[in-house]
Amino acid sequence: MRTSSKQVQTNVVIAPSRPDLLDRLAVRTAEREGARLLRKLRTIDHAQGPWLEIDGRRLLSFCSNDYLGLAQHPQLIAAFKRVADDEGVGSTSAHLICGHRAEHAALEEALADWTGRERALLFSAGYMANLGVLQSLLARGDVCVQDKLNHACLLDGAQWSGAELKRYPHADIEGAARQLSARRDAAALLATDGVFSMDGDIAPLRELAALCKREDATLMVDDAHGLGVLGERGAGSVHAANLGQSDVPVLMATLGKALGCFGAFVAGSNELIEGLIQFARPYIYTTAMPPAVASAALVAVNLAQTESWRREKLVALIERFRSGANQLGFALMPSVGAIQPLAFGDAQAALDAASHLEKHGLLATAIRPPTVPSGSARLRITLSAAHDESHVDQLLGALETLRLPAAAQAISGAPV
Numbered sequence: 435m436r437t438s439s440k441q442v443q444t445n446v447v448i449a450p451s452r453p454d455l456l457d458r459l460a461v462r463t464a465e466r467e468g469a470r471l472l473r474k475l476r477t478i479d480h481a482q483g484p485w486l487e488i489d490g491r492r493l494l495s496f497c498s499n500d501y502l503g504l505a506q507h508p509q510l511i512a513a514f515k516r517v518a519d520d521e522g523v524g525s526t527s528a529h530l531i532c533g534h535r536a537e538h539a540a541l542e543e544a545l546a547d548w549t550g551r552e553r554a555l556l557f558s559a560g561y562m563a564n565l566g567v568l569q570s571l572l573a574r575g576d577v578c579v580q581d582k583l584n585h586a587c588l589l590d591g592a593q594w595s596g597a598e599l600k601r602y603p604h605a606d607i608e609g610a611a612r613q614l615s616a617r618r619d620a621a622a623l624l625a626t627d628g629v630f631s632m633d634g635d636i637a638p639l640r641e642l643a644a645l646c647k648r649e650d651a652t653l654m655v656d657d658a659h660g661l662g663v664l665g666e667r668g669a670g671s672v673h674a675a676n677l678g679q680s681d682v683p684v685l686m687a688t689l690g691k692a693l694g695c696f697g698a699f700v701a702g703s704n705e706l707i708e709g710l711i712q713f714a715r716p717y718i719y720t721t722a723m724p725p726a727v728a729s730a731a732l733v734a735v736n737l738a739q740t741e742s743w744r745r746e747k748l749v750a751l752i753e754r755f756r757s758g759a760n761q762l763g764f765a766l767m768p769s770v771g772a773i774q775p776l777a778f779g780d781a782q783a784a785l786d787a788a789s790h791l792e793k794h795g796l797l798a799t800a801i802r803p804p805t806v807p808s809g810s811a812r813l814r815i816t817l818s819a820a821h822d823e824s825h826v827d828q829l830l831g832a833l834e835t836l837r838l839p840a841a842a843q844a845i846s847g848a849p850v
């Protein structure tokens with residue numbers, strides 16, 4: 435207990451003991467451990483395609499977001515090295531000072547073109563892009579309507595903005611409509627993941643776009659898991675739903691998933707981008723991504739557009755996995771994409787399944803609350819064009835020897 439010098443002098447007030455912040459944090463961590471929900475860091479010693487070396491063992495990974503297998507593509511690596519040789523590693527500054535390089539500008543142009551938007555703006559991370567958009571567009575008194583299963587940073591961004599955050603049950607158009615019509619007086623943004631990061635299903639984008647038109651609300655789609663994977667030339671879930679800039683005025687996606695790089699962008703009208711440059715604090719007050727990363731990402735965009743065999747291969751692997759897992763009696767979620775979670779419900783059952791797979795040389799992460807709703811723990815299995823059929827068969831073989839707990843049942847549309 436600390437006592438202020440003033441109190442000692444006057445000797446009148448006994449200060450209430452001030453809680454120690456680090457002690458409190460340690461108590462919360464211990465509680466998490468007690469509930470078997472402790473998060474643990476693992477160090478990967480080496481990555482080669484879908485193979486990871488950990489603790490001297492080589493494991494086949496089914497948990498990366500490198501859906502198109504581009505993270506180690508020789509052309510990306512060559513572009514990265516060339517620009518690092520010429521320009522150095524760091525961008526040395528924020529975009530608005532002297533960090534905005536020709537590589538960033540070229541990438542922004544390619545991203546705007548790919549997504550069919552007027553302009554695009556790079557952010558150093560997807561998390562920051564979502565915070566920046568929501569904080570720039572929304573203010574106290576506004577309403578932000580979001581799917582309950584949206585990514586954490588969309589929820590955080592809305593909270594930070596000061597707007598009223600209302601969450602509707604997963605993919606429930608009626609629920610979203612009720613929340614919008616309850617606040618007809620307020621400026622409104624409806625934000626949704628395009629492909630849900632933990633369930634893998636696609637948002638009802640066309641219905642949401644129609645709803646937003648009817649309600650004069652602005653629609654924002656976070657397509658972190660759709661870009662590169664869905665739609666013609668991989669232009670994403672919004673493009674696949676045939677929705678243009680007027681339907682989805684705010685489109686965000688990341689470069690760290692299917693594109694195998696790092697960073698993110700927001701695409702939309704010239705007005706939107708100019709406004710973000712003025713007001714998005716996570717854009718203004720942070721160092722621009724390294725130009726070498728931007729140049730590797732530009733190569734990734736070109737490959738994602740032109741090498742459609744990557745998407746075709748991925749789709750074939752997904753079908754092979756789904757039909758195999760189905761035959762084994764696993765409850766699959768309604769996902770058409772690279773994210774193919776297996777539901778276990780109970781956190782311990784999901785952990786046991788992950789360690790069973792690891793004994794068989796496979797790495798798939800157990801995702802537990804609070805990342806997913808309580809009672810919906812799962813193995814988040816992801817497939818990649820870097821896998822081949824024998825890898826999927828190896829996974830199915832290991833799953834076959836896993837005794838299904840009684841709790842492993844369908845969590846269709848995951849509880850909210």
Ligand SMILES: *Cc1c(COP(=O)(O)O)cnc(C)c1O
Nearest residue numbers: 559560561585631658688690697
């Ligand atoms: C990964 C992810 C983000 C965050 O992107 P980063 O670039 O990793 O910060 C945002 N939204 C969704 C849906 C994501 O899956």
